Amino acid sequence: PPGRKVLIVYAHQEPKSLNGSLKRVAVEELSKQGCSVTVSDLYAMQFEPRATRNDIVGCLHNSEEFNYAVETWEAYKRGGLSSDVSEEQRKVQEADLLIFQFPLYWFSMPAIMKGWMDRVLVQGFAHEFPNCYDSGLLKNKLSLFSFTTGGSEEMYAKGGISGDIRYLLWPMQHGIMHFCGVKVLAPHICFAPEYVSEEKRKEMLNAWAQRLKTIWNEEPINCSPEWYFK
């Protein structure tokens, strides 16, 4: 709906990839709805994934023994995080919906996107004990993991060699998003696009566009162990 803001955090090296197309489809469909859409194209930005002392501008809270979590928390409070991190935080703060678009690498997101999580979702900004999980600081936002796999749907079935795909969603959806208070919509998964026909890939893009038409009516999943492991 007009006025809603969406941040797409996108991690693929190749604009011509299916991930690139899925990202474009989302920008088009959501813009058509009147949403304001921002894309963080991590590879194009050469986004820094490493959590280091460089993320803190100026002096350290404790220069004797570097503790990344403590230092970024302190830096956040005094406005002293590096500009690439605070820029991403600004985008997150404004967004109603966060879409993560990526190819599954090793049962998880690519390192460049994991670095976005590690560096952007700092204490004070995204959570601050006891404000975690349902009372996380980013509550009232939605998230959606949209990704492609190398393995087939059969491999990722319960009893399949790679196990239920939901098993690997736990760290990302519960451990990151839920921890920050962000509600989680059902993931959008394109299985093994490299092994299907061009026509089937077009269907995948259409299915994503169709889903986005009614995305604002969706109810979040119940992000508890039952959803993942039952």
Added chain:
Amino acid sequence: PPGRKVLIVYAHQEPKSLNGSLKRVAVEELSKQGCSVTVSDLYAMQFEPRATRNDIVGCLHNSEEFNYAVETWEAYKRGGLSSDVSEEQRKVQEADLLIFQFPLYWFSMPAIMKGWMDRVLVQGFAHEFPNCYDSGLLKNKLSLFSFTTGGSEEMYAKGGISGDIRYLLWPMQHGIMHFCGVKVLAPHICFAPEYVSEEKRKEMLNAWAQRLKTIWNEEPINCSPEWYFK
């Protein structure tokens, strides 16, 4: 035992941290046993976590549409991976045991270590269909995830707010190590070291040294869904 080779992949910014001490304890104890120990100190190496075209030396297999998995597979076969990646592969190839030492970041490893997995364990080297899981190309090696947490053991208990700690081990132990044929020893977890006394932290270091004394007698876990989710 003399002759055994160990690679410790280590990801912490601060040598004075508990992770730094756990790494040192492992180097000392294993060296004392006569093992040959190599450490990849990822932050000190400024290890590159991003999977990009820079990982391929020379021409691409398909320069029209960049596919990282295909390009690194082809590059591996012709000896055309970037030297930082092939150097890590050489270390892995020589090792009998891989120890991953890190602080848990967001229910997973820090991005810099995820990037090590993404870039080093390429097709052709670590797996090559149908050589995956029990017939992965790195079979006859052992692995062990040794990490510290922010949350307490109670939070990571079954029924705890963060769920059974084993849930989050699935992508790392099964999705990465088992996929490559590497057997998995029980993880070594130091819960919430920042919230315990200096004496308790010393006990943690001692417990790790003690475990390493008999590490070569340990049986791998049964890396199947039952271990993780039952």
